[in-house]
Amino acid sequence: MLSANLTLARACAALAVLACALYLNVRPVQAQAQSAAALALLAGQSPKEGVPAQLQGEAWSAYAQAVQRNWKQYHSQIGEPMQAWAGKQIPAFQNTVFYPFSGPDFATVSQLFPQAKRYVMVAMQAAERPIDLTELKPEAARQTLEVLTGAWEYYGRDGFFVTEYLDKYLHRNRVRIGASTFLSSFFQLKGLKVNSIAPIQINATGDVEELPVSDANWRSVRFRLERAGEQVVVDYLRIDLSDKGLSANPQHHQFVRQMSANPVLLKAASHLPQNNSFSMVAASMTSQAPFIIQDETGIKYGQLKDNFGLTLYGRFERAHVAFGGYQRDLAKAFAQGKDIQPLAFRVGYFKDGNYALIVAKRKS
DSSP: OHHHHHHHHHHHHHHHHHHHHHHTTOOOOOOBOOOHHHHHHHTTOOOTTOOOGGGTTHHHHHHHHHHHHHHHHHIIIIIHHHHHHHHHHSOOOOSEEEEETOTTOHHHHHHHSTTOSEEEEEESSOOOOOOOGGGSOHHHHHHHHHHHHHHHTTHHHHSSOOHHHHHHHTTSSSSOOOHHHHHHHHHHHTTOEEEEEEEEEEOTTSOEEEOOTTOSOOSEEEEEEEETTEEEEEEEEEOOOSHHHHHHOHHHHHHHHHHTTSOEEEOSOTTGGGSGGGHHHHHHHHHHOSEEEEOTTSSOHHHHHHHEEEEEEEOOSSOOGGGTTTTHHHHHHHHHOSOOBOOOSOOSSOOTTOOEEEEEEEOO
16 A cells, blocks of 8 residues: 555656646756755755865855855845735735736845746846865865855845846856856855756747756756745746847747736846847837836837836936936936835945835726
């Protein structure tokens, strides 16, 4: 009887995996597991078996302290207030959420949409394989820890990794540090179990397709996670969202159109959705998204106002000095608005307390 029950349980588990693959329109392939020790180390934590000998020293101590200090600061000053705000102001979406121009910022999207079952994140930075610190030789481990420590240095204050630095991490030493390394750190810090990771690509029909783990192409990845017993998928895709990039890759444009029919998050997007050279992705979102939450770097205020009912939160007087001249109509709306709602946490680029969010619900 026990053997029969085990056989039935295994069969049910296999069917569940197949059903999930069919739901996500992908073929099930062998995926790679991340060890508990590797995940703990990326989060600056000591695994059960202890810190490997090649990591012990000043570089590891500095890294562990940087991650834990910055995560604690971020969680108390940004993360917790943001999630409390979202619980009152954002509907509890439970399916797919689209986050273009995301970088590896899983922390924000998971706090604003804590019940989503699939997070689709798109950025220009390559994913690469997650770094496994247990497999590095001492010198490579030291160099990698120094690079990662620098990445975390201001995260607690800013709540994001600077894009310019993310691009440099791939070339700072022989160990290629991509977005998946930072994503893995976030999963561990937020208490999510990583069941598997696999490289992915967008196929000719605009759908996500998993690749064998032996594939050399790890530009984009899929994580299968477990959150309080619930299965969650995080797709991180390296896609050029400019008009030039989408025109050269019609399958990417098709994918963006499909994803834009879901709730959308835009944050610290360098004002790219407001540029004429990113008109295709902006048009997909403004024409299809049922719900958009963004800071001032997202879609133009005028475009949003034409298609959505808007609620403004916080304070906005001007864009960051690096993007002078953007969103002047938004600044005017904040100056003249009589029903601006408060915002008790920092979001986006540093603007000396001048932080804002726009919640846009499509007009019926």
